[in-house]
Amino acid sequence: MNDWPDRRTGDRSERYGRGSAGSQPEGARAMPHIQRRPSSPQRPQVPPRRPQVPPQSQGYDDRYQDGGYGHAPDPGYDSGYNTGQVYGAGSGGGGGGRRGGGDGGYVGRPAPDWRRRIKLGALTLVVALLVVSVSTYFWADSKLKREVDLSKVIERPEPGDGTNYLIVGSDSREGMSAEEKKRLRTGSAEGKRTDSMMILHDGSNGPTLISLPRDSNVEIPSFVGSESGKKFPGTGRQVKLNAAYAEDGPELLVRTVEFNTGLHIDHYVEIGFGGFAKIVDAIGGVELDIPKAFKDKKSGADFKAGKQTLNGEQSLAFVRTRYALPGSDLDRTKNQQKFLAALASQTATPSTIINPFKLYPTMGAGLDTLIVDKDMSLWSLGSMFFAMKGVTGGDGTSMNMPISGSVNGNLVWDKAKVKQLVQQLNNDEKVTVTGD
Numbered sequence: 001m002n003d004w005p006d007r008r009t010g011d012r013s014e015r016y017g018r019g020s021a022g023s024q025p026e027g028a029r030a031m032p033h034i035q036r037r038p039s040s041p042q043r044p045q046v047p048p049r050r051p052q053v054p055p056q057s058q059g060y061d062d063r064y065q066d067g068g069y070g071h072a073p074d075p076g077y078d079s080g081y082n083t084g085q086v087y088g089a090g091s092g093g094g095g096g097g098r099r100g101g102g103d104g105g106y107v108g109r110p111a112p113d114w115r116r117r118i119k120l121g122a123l124t125l126v127v128a129l130l131v132v133s134v135s136t137y138f139w140a141d142s143k144l145k146r147e148v149d150l151s152k153v154i155e156r157p158e159p160g161d162g163t164n165y166l167i168v169g170s171d172s173r174e175g176m177s178a179e180e181k182k183r184l185r186t187g188s189a190e191g192k193r194t195d196s197m198m199i200l201h202d203g204s205n206g207p208t209l210i211s212l213p214r215d216s217n218v219e220i221p222s223f224v225g226s227e228s229g230k231k232f233p234g235t236g237r238q239v240k241l242n243a244a245y246a247e248d249g250p251e252l253l254v255r256t257v258e259f260n261t262g263l264h265i266d267h268y269v270e271i272g273f274g275g276f277a278k279i280v281d282a283i284g285g286v287e288l289d290i291p292k293a294f295k296d297k298k299s300g301a302d303f304k305a306g307k308q309t310l311n312g313e314q315s316l317a318f319v320r321t322r323y324a325l326p327g328s329d330l331d332r333t334k335n336q337q338k339f340l341a342a343l344a345s346q347t348a349t350p351s352t353i354i355n356p357f358k359l360y361p362t363m364g365a366g367l368d369t370l371i372v373d374k375d376m377s378l379w380s381l382g383s384m385f386f387a388m389k390g391v392t393g394g395d396g397t398s399m400n401m402p403i404s405g406s407v408n409g410n411l412v413w414d415k416a417k418v419k420q421l422v423q424q425l426n427n428d429e430k431v432t433v434t435g436d
Contacts, residue, residue: 143367146374148250148268159264160426162203168270169196194242196336202387203428207396211333214242217410221259226251263422268373275369277312282362285309296321337398344388400435
């Protein structure tokens with residue numbers, strides 16, 4: 001007997017079946033219907049949002065305000081409905097352009113500020129040039145051989161106006177290979193001697209270049225040995241000028257020149273055979289006008305008359321030639337002056353200075369072989385170089401030390417003219433004294 005009633009009344013009967021004990025199978029249950037809130041339709045993918053367009057003041061159908069779903073549309077939703085507003089006109093903007101002012105067109109990106117770009121470019125260039133200049137200065141300064149100590153020179157004359165350089169060309173073969181010695185015909189003698197000596201005065205009245213013949217008759221004064229520090233009293237010894245260098249080097253040479261002239265030497269510059277030839281080759285040769293052909297077996301000179309470009313080997317032969325010239329040492333000093341002035345003039349050109357492929361080899365060749373005094377700066381060296389150039393530019397004077405005769409084969413200076421010349425140089429006056 002089934003204790004369960006056949007059917008229950010009320011709402012509960014709707015939630016349960018007849019049970020498993022009935023003779024008929026249980027029918028399908030009726031599930032309660034759950035009403036869900038309608039969801040917003042999926043938004044279509046739209047291109048980048050255009051600026052908000054104000055609705056038309058009249059004729060706007062508010063049925064479309066809520067997108068047709070009975071509630072306010074999402075702020076980012078675009079129904080696609082065209083209200084009649086024409087894009088690209090009026091004050092609105094759209095797309096990737098910037099709105100024009102009332103002409104209905106688009107304006108592209110703002111024009112570049114060329115003035116600002118030019119300023120930045122100029123500033124970058126100035127900074128780059130400054131960095132290169134400073135780097136070059138320290139590189140060149142590190143190459144100078146400051147080996148001559150002028151503080152060892154005693155009993156010196158008072159300095160005058162302007163700057164006086166003692167420029168010496170030595171026959172030093174230091175750093176030269178056996179092949180270079182043979183090619184340049186320098187020989188293989190040990191040590192070094194002065195092959196040429198010049199005083200360059202740089203002042204307000206233009207540069208003056210004075211050659212000192214190496215055979216000049218001079219007196220060796222008292223001096224302090226450059227190595228020993230011992231003082232050697234003067235004995236009135238008369239020797240050739242180049243003997244002073246051979247005896248105790250640059251310091252005694254400066255002391256001897258100052259004692260015999262009364263002129264204060266501010267700086268000392270020396271260059272050897274090898275460095276001289278390398279400088280000439282680095283600038284591509286020196287053009288020179290040789291008035292008369294000559295040959296010299298000892299120096300290797302073999303020149304025709306006329307304009308020609310001399311390489312390093314030929315240049316060295318030209319300035320060393322002595323025995324093939326009628327005036328011997330005096331004519332040789334004139335050739336040396338002529339060549340050095342031409343070398344300076346052709347080196348200090350824009351094609352060399354602004355061309356790093358010529359400037360750095362030239363500076364490297366010269367600075368590697370230069371010997372200067374301890375107080376020499378690159379600025380002073382540059383001033384000397386441009387003063388040398390001024391000699392050929394018509395702004396300066398070149399001459400030999402005035403000669404009055406000879407004694408025992410040595411050239412004797414004209415004391416009266418030398419005194420006048422030194423006075424004009426010390427006062428930085430126009431030089432009127434002439435030499436042979």
